[in-house]
Amino acid sequence: MEPIVTRGLTKRYGELAAVADLDLNVRAGEVYGFLGPNGAGKTTTLRMLLGLIRPTAGEIRLYGRPPGELRDVGALIEGPAFYPYLSGRDNLRVMARHARVSDRRVDVVLDMVDLTGRSHDRYANYSLGMKQRLGVAAALLKDPRLLILDEPTNGLDPAGMADMRAMVRQLGADGRTVLISSHLLGEVEQICDRVGVLAHGCLVSEGTVSDLRGTADLRVVATPLDKAAAYARDLLGADAVSLADGGLRLTVAPERAAEINASLVSAGLRVSEVRMVERDLEQAFFELTGGESRVG
Amino acid sequence: MWGDFSAEMIKLLKRPANWLLLAVALLLALLFTYVIPYAGYKGGTGGPTAGRGLADVLPANLVGNSIGGLPVFLGAIMVILGVLSVGGEYGWNTWKTVLAQRPSRLSVYAGKIAVLMVAALTVVLAMFVTGLAASLVIASVENQSLALPSAKDLVVGVGAGWLLAGMWTSFGVLLAVLLRGVALALGLGLVWLLAVQNLLALLAAPLLDWIAQAQKGLPGPNAGSLAAALGSGSDTPGVDALVGGGQAAIVLTAYLLGFLIVGAVELRRRDIL
Numbered sequence: 111m112e113p114i115v116t117r118g119l120t121k122r123y124g125e126l127a128a129v130a131d132l133d134l135n136v137r138a139g140e141v142y143g144f145l146g147p148n149g150a151g152k153t154t155t156l157r158m159l160l161g162l163i164r165p166t167a168g169e170i171r172l173y174g175r176p177p178g179e180l181r182d183v184g185a186l187i188e189g190p191a192f193y194p195y196l197s198g199r200d201n202l203r204v205m206a207r208h209a210r211v212s213d214r215r216v217d218v219v220l221d222m223v224d225l226t227g228r229s230h231d232r233y234a235n236y237s238l239g240m241k242q243r244l245g246v247a248a249a250l251l252k253d254p255r256l257l258i259l260d261e262p263t264n265g266l267d268p269a270g271m272a273d274m275r276a277m278v279r280q281l282g283a284d285g286r287t288v289l290i291s292s293h294l295l296g297e298v299e300q301i302c303d304r305v306g307v308l309a310h311g312c313l314v315s316e317g318t319v320s321d322l323r324g325t326a327d328l329r330v331v332a333t334p335l336d337k338a339a340a341y342a343r344d345l346l347g348a349d350a351v352s353l354a355d356g357g358l359r360l361t362v363a364p365e366r367a368a369e370i371n372a373s374l375v376s377a378g379l380r381v382s383e384v385r386m387v388e389r390d391l392e393q394a395f396f397e398l399t400g401g402e403s404r405v406g
Numbered sequence: 407m408w409g410d411f412s413a414e415m416i417k418l419l420k421r422p423a424n425w426l427l428l429a430v431a432l433l434l435a436l437l438f439t440y441v442i443p444y445a446g447y448k449g450g451t452g453g454p455t456a457g458r459g460l461a462d463v464l465p466a467n468l469v470g471n472s473i474g475g476l477p478v479f480l481g482a483i484m485v486i487l488g489v490l491s492v493g494g495e496y497g498w499n500t501w502k503t504v505l506a507q508r509p510s511r512l513s514v515y516a517g518k519i520a521v522l523m524v525a526a527l528t529v530v531l532a533m534f535v536t537g538l539a540a541s542l543v544i545a546s547v548e549n550q551s552l553a554l555p556s557a558k559d560l561v562v563g564v565g566a567g568w569l570l571a572g573m574w575t576s577f578g579v580l581l582a583v584l585l586r587g588v589a590l591a592l593g594l595g596l597v598w599l600l601a602v603q604n605l606l607a608l609l610a611a612p613l614l615d616w617i618a619q620a621q622k623g624l625p626g627p628n629a630g631s632l633a634a635a636l637g638s639g640s641d642t643p644g645v646d647a648l649v650g651g652g653q654a655a656i657v658l659t660a661y662l663l664g665f666l667i668v669g670a671v672e673l674r675r676r677d678i679l
């Protein structure tokens with residue numbers, strides 16, 4: 111049973127379609143990156159998954175069930191929210207009771223997010239990073255099979271972001287399914303098995319990070335350059351060859367680098383450089399999302 | 407449901423504002439029901455009500471004295487309690503954190519209401535206990551009768567007080583659900599309770615007969631009538647026997663249930679943002 115399936119999921123606010131006809135599939139055991147610039151509709155989608163807001167149209171299945179019970183689902187939606195007058199531990203005790211799990215889980219999850227030492231401090235006095243971690247702790251109380259984290263690194267400093275990433279990677283490695291949303295591709299690409307890219311409420315791309323990146327190109331510098339270009343066009347087809355930065359940019363599988371090098375040399379050309387160049391991911395993301403975000 | 411109840415209990419008991427409310431309620435009640443009337447009797451200016459001062463503050467009057475504040479100022483405190491409890495969840499955005507834990511909205515709501523009703527009963531009992539202590543002290547000092555109201559009267563009094571306190575608390579709950587927050591709900595609730603009700607009773611009702619009649623269906627005048635029926639002094643603000651005690655109790659119960667049901671329907675229906 112797939113952790114998350116949506117079909118035709120739509121939420122309108124008056125004229126604005128915050129989420130439009132969204133078909134989402136999150137598979138068991140994967141870490142799924144839910145990406146999109148601010149205002150793309152990520153939070154709106156996640157709120158609908160949790161039953162906090164009602165879809166205008168469409169269907170949602172979490173492990174085959176309509177949302178509501180949330181038995182196997184833990185979530186942190188749009189920033190942590192707790193009672194400022196309670197300590198971190200008391201906040202979790204409250205949430206544990208709402209979740210009908212024993213108080214023992216409170217100690218376990220405090221430990222998982224490394225807050226045990228500060229658990230008796232009032233929530234109001236926590237730093238933003240601690241608040242985010244408490245939010246993750248609350249999401250883990252039920253020991254859920256599916257964990258939904260909405261921009262858990264928002265507002266964190268680089269060290270806090272790295273900690274959060276390491277924590278999410280660990281949670282994913284434990285066999286949990288994790289959906290993590292972000293407006294920065296670079297921030298989650300190392301931890302996601304697959305990503306879905308949302309723009310203006312629509313899913314504009316879905317696949318592995320390397321799908322999104324597309325195939326890497328080869329950069330070749332050889333002299334004389336015009337002869338090399340002509341030779342490469344004969345070899346690979348005109349579409350696969352372009353001139354860039356005083357060299358050639360070849361759209362071929364990177365595994366062919368040695369073979370191409372050898373044939374250029376045997377054609378009497380002097381090759382001074384052959385290397386793989388990655389497509390700029392943030393650029394790809396930027397293009398996919400209609401150039402609305404200033405990422406990177 | 408039990409889990410939600412005990413979660414709500416932690417929120418209620420560990421919130422400093424709630425203890426402050428209780429302290430203010432007790433202090434105001436002691437001051438205006440016992441200390442000031444007794445001081446007036448001892449050495450006051452001999453105004454028109456000074457003569458009745460001592461009889462009013464004796465243990466025999468415990469029921470009326472303990473619930474006399476509920477039509478207005480204690481009612482206001484109960485509205486604040488209800489608004490804070492529910493409005494806080496909106497103000498701090500904690501609904502989403504709570505509801506992501508799995509409970510249904512209605513079960514959290516039921517837990518909240520149950521805890522608030524326990525709190526309302528506690529406030530009423532605290533009124534009776536402090537009133538008892540104060541009146542016994544005064545009666546002993548003045549060598550007056552220590553006789554208490556009958557057990558039946560006490561039980562009816564506590565029950566009536568609980569109904570009044572619960573009704574105002576639910577009013578606060580409903581306002582917080584409708585307005586999805588604390589500030590406006592609190593402001594409007596208090597304006598209604600402390601200003602509009604008085605204007606209706608003192609200004610509008612004597613001028614227009616239909617307002618005088620319509621008033622008899624409103625929660626405030628029914629609260630005042632119930633308190634009056636159980637012996638609260640008619641010089642207490644809001645206490646006025648406009649309708650009989652039995653009728654008032656029925657109307658107030660209807661308001662209590664109505665507020666809670668409308669609150670439940672709205673909470674269930676609307677998006678949690």
Ligand SMILES: Nc1ncnc2c1ncn2[C@@H]1O[C@H](COP(=O)(O)OP(=O)(O)O)[C@@H](O)[C@H]1O
Pocket residue numbers: 123126127128146147148149150151152153154155679
């Ligand atoms: N309650 C609401 N009323 C009106 N518009 C809303 C509401 N909530 C969200 N929106 C709009 O829906 C769009 C998507 O918002 P959101 O889901 O929060 O985006 P994201 O989480 O991807 O940044 C935005 O344009 C936002 O302004």
Ligand SMILES: [Mg+2]
Pocket residue numbers: 149152153154188260261
């Ligand atoms: Mg968002």
